[in-house]
Amino acid sequence: MSEATPSAQNVHNLPMAKAITAGLRQAMIDDPKVLLMGEDIGPLGGVFRVTEGLFAEFGPRRVLDTPLAESGIVGTAIGLALRGYRPVCEIQFDGFVFPAFDQITTQLSRMRNRHEGGVIMPVVIRIPYGGHIGSIEHHQESPEAYFAHTPGLRVVSPSNSHDAYWMMQDAIASDDPVIFLEPKSRYWPKGEVHFGQNGIALHASRVVHPGKDVTVVGHGAMVSVLLQAAGIAAGEGIGVEVVDLRSLSPLDFGPILDSVQKTGRLVVAQEASGFASVGSEIAATIAEKAFYSLEAPVLRVSGFDTPFPPAAVETHFLPSPDRVLEAVDRVLAY
Amino acid sequence: MPTVSFLTAEGEFLPSESAEEFVPYLDRLSEDDYRRFYRDMAVMRRFDTEAANLQRQGQLALWVPSHGQEAAQVGSAYAARPQDHIFPSYREHVVGMIRGLDVVDILRLLRGATMGGWKPEEHGNFHLYTLVLAAQTLHATGYAMGMQFDGQTATGNPDTDEAVIVYFGDGASSQGDANEALVFAASYQTPQVFFLQNNHWAISVPVSRQSRTPLYQRASGFGIPGTQIDGNDVLASFAVTAKSLDDARAGRGPALIEALTYRIGAHTTADDPTKYRDAEDLAYWVARDPIIRFRRYLTDLGVGGDFFTSVDEEAADFASDVRRRALEIRGPGRSVIFDNVYAEPHPLIEEQKAWLDRYEASFEGEEA
Numbered sequence: 001m002s003e004a005t006p007s008a009q010n011v012h013n014l015p016m017a018k019a020i021t022a023g024l025r026q027a028m029i030d031d032p033k034v035l036l037m038g039e040d041i042g043p044l045g046g047v048f049r050v051t052e053g054l055f056a057e058f059g060p061r062r063v064l065d066t067p068l069a070e071s072g073i074v075g076t077a078i079g080l081a082l083r084g085y086r087p088v089c090e091i092q093f094d095g096f097v098f099p100a101f102d103q104i105t106t107q108l109s110r111m112r113n114r115h116e117g118g119v120i121m122p123v124v125i126r127i128p129y130g131g132h133i134g135s136i137e138h139h140q141e142s143p144e145a146y147f148a149h150t151p152g153l154r155v156v157s158p159s160n161s162h163d164a165y166w167m168m169q170d171a172i173a174s175d176d177p178v179i180f181l182e183p184k185s186r187y188w189p190k191g192e193v194h195f196g197q198n199g200i201a202l203h204a205s206r207v208v209h210p211g212k213d214v215t216v217v218g219h220g221a222m223v224s225v226l227l228q229a230a231g232i233a234a235g236e237g238i239g240v241e242v243v244d245l246r247s248l249s250p251l252d253f254g255p256i257l258d259s260v261q262k263t264g265r266l267v268v269a270q271e272a273s274g275f276a277s278v279g280s281e282i283a284a285t286i287a288e289k290a291f292y293s294l295e296a297p298v299l300r301v302s303g304f305d306t307p308f309p310p311a312a313v314e315t316h317f318l319p320s321p322d323r324v325l326e327a328v329d330r331v332l333a334y
Numbered sequence: 335m336p337t338v339s340f341l342t343a344e345g346e347f348l349p350s351e352s353a354e355e356f357v358p359y360l361d362r363l364s365e366d367d368y369r370r371f372y373r374d375m376a377v378m379r380r381f382d383t384e385a386a387n388l389q390r391q392g393q394l395a396l397w398v399p400s401h402g403q404e405a406a407q408v409g410s411a412y413a414a415r416p417q418d419h420i421f422p423s424y425r426e427h428v429v430g431m432i433r434g435l436d437v438v439d440i441l442r443l444l445r446g447a448t449m450g451g452w453k454p455e456e457h458g459n460f461h462l463y464t465l466v467l468a469a470q471t472l473h474a475t476g477y478a479m480g481m482q483f484d485g486q487t488a489t490g491n492p493d494t495d496e497a498v499i500v501y502f503g504d505g506a507s508s509q510g511d512a513n514e515a516l517v518f519a520a521s522y523q524t525p526q527v528f529f530l531q532n533n534h535w536a537i538s539v540p541v542s543r544q545s546r547t548p549l550y551q552r553a554s555g556f557g558i559p560g561t562q563i564d565g566n567d568v569l570a571s572f573a574v575t576a577k578s579l580d581d582a583r584a585g586r587g588p589a590l591i592e593a594l595t596y597r598i599g600a601h602t603t604a605d606d607p608t609k610y611r612d613a614e615d616l617a618y619w620v621a622r623d624p625i626i627r628f629r630r631y632l633t634d635l636g637v638g639g640d641f642f643t644s645v646d647e648e649a650a651d652f653a654s655d656v657r658r659r660a661l662e663i664r665g666p667g668r669s670v671i672f673d674n675v676y677a678e679p680h681p682l683i684e685e686q687k688a689w690l691d692r693y694e695a696s697f698e699g700e701e702a
Contacts, residue, residue, distance in 0.1 A: 075515070115674070
């Protein structure tokens with residue numbers, strides 16, 4: 001952990017998993033009410049080692065290895081939040097959040113509204129999500145639409161180490177419940193983390209690659225796919241502008257609208273199934289707000305409307321740079 | 335372990351053998367307390383009738399009667415100390431009243447004027463009703479964990495050490511959350527009492543469908559003590575809950591109490607119990623009424639008829655006051671749709687609120 005010790009001028013090259021560790025650690029130092037809860041997050045450090053070292057540093061009262069029951073984790077976190085704590089719950093894998101779905105959607109998300117504003121619900125639910133890791137059923141899913149559809153929740157997903165470090169701290173500092181989606185295929189690539197400087201709000205989207213011809217947007221692991229696609233397109237003389245959504249609820253449409261007004265073309269990409277998805281919402285909103293700027297229909301590049309398939313065929317399911325470029329070609333044909 | 339009881343169905347003080355260890359807890363009660371128990375049970379039953387009438391007259395969307403369960407609720411509520419936290423299900427009206435809640439606030443919820451109704455910290459730490467069965471059992475356990483982490487329990491001072499009591503029912507006992515709460519409570523040894531009111535019916539389904547074993551016996555499977563009490567005996571409810579809460583606050587861990595009682599009325603005013611239960615079953619339990627038996631007991635103690643007359647008058651006054659004030663409950667302004675969804679700014683909600691304001695304003699000046 002010493003390599004992740006923040007100081008104002010520090011810039012470190014860290015994998016996202018360790019950037020999140022550093023973000024958690026800093027939040028725990030800053031506020032003694034911050035607790036970590038989850039399965040195997042203590043001495044083991046979590047199945048992805050995101051909480052590695054924190055049990056040793058903060059002890060069992062701050063890092064709780066809970067019984068193996070997701071509804072129990074979130075339900076007791078709600079009680080702890082009512083008591084004044086700021087619990088950060090780790091759900092071990094995306095597909096295992098559903099036992100907690102009731103507590104998240106009928107309780108956590110509505111507790112403040114039910115109390116007529118009398119309480120805050122500063123609970124973070126960390127969910128490693130998404131494919132590209134060749135794993136078994138329930139270990140590669142993208143459940144974000146369920147949560148983005150639920151009033152009272154905030155939903156964010158970093159795409160890189162720097163954002164992960166800061167967004168984790170901002171999510172913990174939020175007085176609202178935050179679903180924090182960690183793109184597990186991006187846990188290990190390293191990226192620069194500027195410890196002294198955040199620079200962007202939790203719920204802001206931003207352009208991460210400029211381009212003049214087509215706007216492509218995505219979040220989490222999809223951002224690296226979009227950047228690869230933009231690089232290939234650049235070689236062919238096509239300017240692809242990439243917007244990293246960062247936040248799925250609320251969605252910051254500002255940079256997307258600015259970009260579409262310039263390019264006139266939009267492709268929305270996500271690993272999740274396309275039907276009734278975050279991508280659908282973006283397509284509908286941009287069609288409504290930028291109708292006269294659009295030169296082509298908004299296209300979605302998504303996982304198919306099927307269960308996530310066996311890993312042997314996952315490359316056919318997951319949007320690749322080529323799938324993104326196929327859609328780019330289609331919008332350019334108008 | 336036989337059911338713990340002090341009073342027979344006829345109101346005779348005849349403690350069961352299993353009640354012996356709880357007898358000292360009755361020493362905490364004065365005759366004034368006994369009168370208060372009776373008064374609260376009687377007033378609440380009258381209130382219950384009034385609220386059901388209000389629903390029948392279209393003034394409430396729904397009513398959830400507690401008729402028959404008054405002793406289980408009154409006894410356990412008085413066993414809690416001021417610093418304790420109460421997590422109700424949605425039928426514990428008299429528990430709320432004892433903790434300082436104005437029961438008209440409950441009617442705000444059932445009249446559709448709010449999703450909540452009160453501020454727990456201003457009403458004896460009586461938390462909000464929870465309509466998703468057993469969800470509150472986990473909130474209670476988490477809250478009790480927080481008491482431990484805060485060092486506000488098990489210090490050895492029963493006047494300040496905190497504990498939690500959570501109410502749920504025989505139907506809710508089948509929910510995963512109830513079982514997960516028991517697992518967490520046992521694991522962390524939370525200062526917590528699980529108060530299970532077995533009123534024998536989950537809407538139309540009898541408790542025999544929920545469990546093949548007496549519900550209190552489930553506690554041993556979780557590694558915590560379980561006690562079955564006659565839930566229509568207010569003294570048993572008080573004494574066993576007092577012991578369990580004080581054990582919990584002293585650091586001796588959680589406990590489960592199964593209070594055998596009966597839902598004399600319907601599940602809610604939307605229900606029709608004549609379709610699924612027979613008159614004999616009902617008559618058996620009516621004969622074990624918690625209020626009548628306690629009245630007999632008090633009468634034997636020498637409490638005079640004028641006391642009962644005055645309680646009846648107080649109950650009638652209480653009910654008419656509730657009726658008057660219930661009819662005065664007004665809905666909140668439409669901004670309540672948006673105002674408390676998030677604690678921090680949320681652009682979509684703000685945009686939609688502003689849109690609705692503009693939309694509504696566009697009709698100003700038109701004929702209604």
